[in-house]
Amino acid sequence: MKKSFNSIEELVTLITERRKELGISQTELAKLCDLSVNGISKFESNAGDRELKLSTLFKIRQTLGFKLLIELEE
């Protein structure tokens, strides 16, 4: 499944869905990717005020096993 995302909201939603699909709790995810439950809860919840550093996204990416792509027109 490949999807483009145009906002942090969208991206975070995809990440959360993915985590649940894999049956992983925030606590487990935190341990697996060297983050704190606090941090994960902060960006998964708190609608509207979600913000992420790219390094955090990469940590999660590795653990949840998805790819990030950039598509340049032409």
Add this chain to the structure above:
Amino acid sequence: MKKSFNSIEELVTLITERRKELGISQTELAKLCDLSVNGISKFESNAGDRELKLSTLFKIRQTLGFKLLIELEE
């Protein structure tokens, strides 16, 4: 052109190349996407210490016109 990126380094390199392809200076890009030249210079240069907020990535994405995709296996 579609490419996956596995690190901030890679992503930033792609962004910089894209900017140059379009013949846009850091100063112009800064104005176009409501960032400061300072900020842009900071992540484009300073190899190794690059870090980005997702919101910044989205601003640049819109201006340079590329898409971001997430690919979930299965």
Add this chain to the structure above:
DNA sequence: TCATATTTCTCCCTATGGGGAGATTCTATC
């Protein structure tokens, strides 16, 4: 060479992402 534009840098500042610890609320399951 000289002039101009571009990029990178320094300092200082503010805003905020993410951590720790602990309390509270949701959600199941019995």
Add this chain to the structure above:
DNA sequence: GATAGAATCTCCCCATAGGGAGAAATATGA
């Protein structure tokens, strides 16, 4: 209802992304 796990929240803290202003260093061109 009770107990347990998960998720969210509050405080407080630290590290740092990004801004402003300006200087220095690197192209680029006449």
